[in-house]
Amino acid sequence: MAAAFDIGLIVLLVGIGAWMIVVRDVVVATIIFVVFGLLMAIAWVRLSAVDVALTEAAIGSGITGTLLLGAAARLKGADAGGTRLSFPITVVAAVLCAMISASLAAVALLLTYPAPTLAPMAMQNLDQTGLGNPVAAVLFAYRALDTLLEKVVLLLALVGVWSLAPDRAWRGVPSLDTTVPPSDILAFFAQILPPFGIVFAIYMTWTGASNPGGAFQGGTVLAVMWLLVMMAGVMRAPSISNVWLRWLLVAGPALFLIVGFTGVFIADGFLAYPPAYAKALIVAVEAALAVSIAATLGLLAAGPPERMQQK
Amino acid sequence: MPEFLFGAALFILGTIAVGLVRILYSRQAADCMMAAQLIGTGGVAILLLLAVATDTPPIVDVALMLALLAAFASVAFVGGLQGKASAQAEDHRK
């Protein structure tokens, strides 16, 4: 029965993916993409990757949807059509893509057992980190440098988005009001959901040390709640020149860096933790990162500033 | 018991698939807005069934995440389609 469920899910995923490619309307294609993301969360659960399922559900649902649907609504007026490829070239492209699919499928079928794995090593050293979740141990202890640099990449992407602001809105406010016109029911929703969302985000960040979850998932939930209150007009979007906002953005990576350099003096090296305090340090870094990730992802979805702050 | 739970999950997946085809194939924009709601209930039911069937309690957290955020996706859908839907409603009245 489990195999039948997997096959059903795979057929649905591939069908929806194909539909997204062929459907005419851009807005509908975007909606199908969000639906695809929500279904992918179930696929990750089937692959025993609950941490990834949480990330996919958090990022793939709300936040990507807001970003892409806002863009689709903006582009409606503009002539963004471009030129269509001629029919023979389309056929050639289809054949080549099918060949790539077939060779990847062959790779997937021909992989041999026993598969290479780092799981035993990850479990062996888990005690030293004080964590119970091996994925969190990989993210914050074994491969902490990757996670640190990823945070820097997020900030660089935000700098890139901001640098696309028109001159008149330089240091201004991102505009979210084009996506949904404010209404009383939306405002009500934006007052009901965030308390639950914030509790859930804290729970996600806290439980990430020993169960699936962590700073990325918690931070994304916080970002979604922030976007909701801004879209409903309950809270105003901040000006990107706000000093507090900028401190929030760098708080997580900064604490991570400080802890990393402290490791040079009190532990084995850069980004190494003294075993006695490992868990406390990691949880502190995760908490700061969750706040920074929330601010960064929320502002990435909000887009470049578009107008000056009203006085 | 797991066999039955997987069967139920597959069954609900089938109803979601039919519902998705109906909603997304519709010409009316308002139908598309329901897509996230459909996954928000059916997908959550599937995840709960899988959590018990595979004896993995953390999957319930994924269900919680989906229930919380599918609602937000719906808000985004309504925003993206609103102009189109009201235009269609006008046409309908004429």
Add this chain to the structure above:
Amino acid sequence: MSSTMDAFTVLAISCGAFFFVAGTIGLLRFPDVPTRLHALTKADNLGLGLVALGLLPQVAGPLAALKLIIVWLFALISGAIVTQLIVRAVR
């Protein structure tokens, strides 16, 4: 005892699956957006509630059971509000 509980689970989940089917049939057959929305949110949320109810005896402890109920409550709240949003967007 456990076989009674298992029977309860099977019964409740079967009822839940029935309501999911009912919701989908309503989605296919009803003539306009508000009625289809009605079929989708009411029937599917009832189905989800029955599935959660059926799973209650199968989970480890009272806290895990509470979490299942919370999941259902979230779905109910969001269903109610999203329905309002969609209907107002259509009108």
Add this chain to the structure above:
Amino acid sequence: MTTATLFGLCSSALVGLGLFGVIVDPHPLRKILAFNLLGSGVFLLFGVVARRGAAAGLGGDPVPQALVITGIVVAFAATALAVALVLRLFEPEAGNAVESEATSAGLEVDGGRS
């Protein structure tokens, strides 16, 4: 056929579909969507590799799983940057930026869209 193999086939199909969309679709936003589909396929292949590495009581190898989490977040950041670029490219007044700058110089005008 194991779960891992089945999802391996699924991921290869998604990669092909996404690649086709990136090449064929003329609309820039749909190219971004298709690219994300391609990315999902690649992530899924990673997930399959992780699943096959199940050992030591874990359902999957945690190292590729952690890489995929990082990848999903970075893919979102890249998508946001791409969307911002596309919007700037097709902005109605993008062609005469200098002119609009001249008209708004000195006054703190509200930027039209509010």
